[in-house]
Amino acid sequence: MKKQIKIISIISVFVLCxxxxxxxxxxxxxxxxxGNEFHFPPLKVVLDSVLKRxxxxxxxxxxxxxxxxxxxSERIFWTRNIGVQxxxxxxxxxxxxxxxxxxxxxxxxxxxxxxxxxxGMYLKFPVFDxxxxxxxxxxxxxxxxxxxxxxKFQEDEIRQTVIRMYQDVILKQRLLQIRSKNxxxxxxxxxxxxxxxxxxxxxxxxxxxxxSITSNLEADYESAKAEFIIAKQxxxxxxxxxxxxxx
Numbered sequence: 001m002k003k004q005i006k007i008i009s010i011i012s013v014f015v016l017c018x019x020x021x022x023x024x025x026x027x028x029x030x031x032x033x034x035g036n037e038f039h040f041p042p043l044k045v046v047l048d049s050v051l052k053r054x055x056x057x058x059x060x061x062x063x064x065x066x067x068x069x070x071x072x073s074e075r076i077f078w079t080r081n082i083g084v085q086x087x088x089x090x091x092x093x094x095x096x097x098x099x100x101x102x103x104x105x106x107x108x109x110x111x112x113x114x115x116x117x118x119x120g121m122y123l124k125f126p127v128f129d130x131x132x133x134x135x136x137x138x139x140x141x142x143x144x145x146x147x148x149x150x151x152k153f154q155e156d157e158i159r160q161t162v163i164r165m166y167q168d169v170i171l172k173q174r175l176l177q178i179r180s181k182n183x184x185x186x187x188x189x190x191x192x193x194x195x196x197x198x199x200x201x202x203x204x205x206x207x208x209x210x211x212s213i214t215s216n217l218e219a220d221y222e223s224a225k226a227e228f229i230i231a232k233q234x235x236x237x238x239x240x241x242x243x244x245x246x247x
Contacts, residue, residue, distance in 0.1 A: 039244055043166050049239040050162050051155055060151035067147045071140035078133065081124040088117035165235050169243075172228040179217070179224040186217040 040046075051057055193210045196202040202210075232243055 040166075040170065041239075041241055041243070043163065046166055046235070046239045046241065047159055047162050049241055050158060053238070053240050054158055057151065057154055057158065060147065060154050064144065064147040064151060067140065067144040071137070071144060074136050074140045077136070078129065081126060081129070083121070085120045086117065087120075088115065090115040162235070162238065165231065165238070169228070169231045169235055172224065172231050176221075176224040176228045179221040183217045183221040186214040190214040 190210060193202055193207060197204075197207045236242055
């Protein structure tokens with residue numbers, strides 16, 4: 001008879017636990033995250049923000065600009081063989097002249113300050129540059145395509161990483177809510193078992209077992225909370241966004 005009373009008491013504890021879960025959870029909302037939903041920006045917004053802030057993507061785009069500048073330089077490289085040369089001199093000149101008229105020989109020496117200049121144009125035909133010009137332009141175009149493809153590859157990798165991280169945060173948030181509810185139920189159950197234990201209804205072995213279960217539920221909750229916080233903060237750091245709570 002006494003054993004039947006214990007069994008009925010334990011069943012009553014679990015029934016009361018089921019009906020009182022919502023009320024007890026509301027009382028513990030300061031420490032548990034049940035009943036809260038996290039607000040996540042749309043995936044596209046997160047992707048755009050990450051791609052805009054990512055330093056490697058910026059580096060790849062700058063590299064494309066460098067290659068485009070190289071191509072523009074190659075296109076006008078031939079102009080280095082055409083040019084205008086200007087030479088100017090300023091100073092005091094000593095002019096010496098000799099006049100011989102057959103009768104006498106007269107020498108003249110004069111000093112004058114003057115500015116002399118000359119202007120000329122040059123045109124060169126380097127054979128190697130002419131023959132290799134087509135290859136140089138082709139090489140420059142291929143380098144641009146290579147840089148663009150590398151940029152696209154980098155962006156694709158980042159998108160895939162962000163998608164995985166985004167879904168991982170949502171999964172960890174849901175797991176956290178499940179662990180939080182389980183922990184809340186465990187606390188309610190533990191409170192009732194403690195009352196029954198003090199009244200001598202629940203034996204020590206059963207009390208120890210329920211205590212162990214509640215401790216495991218709390219450990220699972222704390223572990224899920226830590227994993228969610230890490231995943232959330234990593235994505236926030238990459239995107240520069242903040243995922244707030246909505247009560």
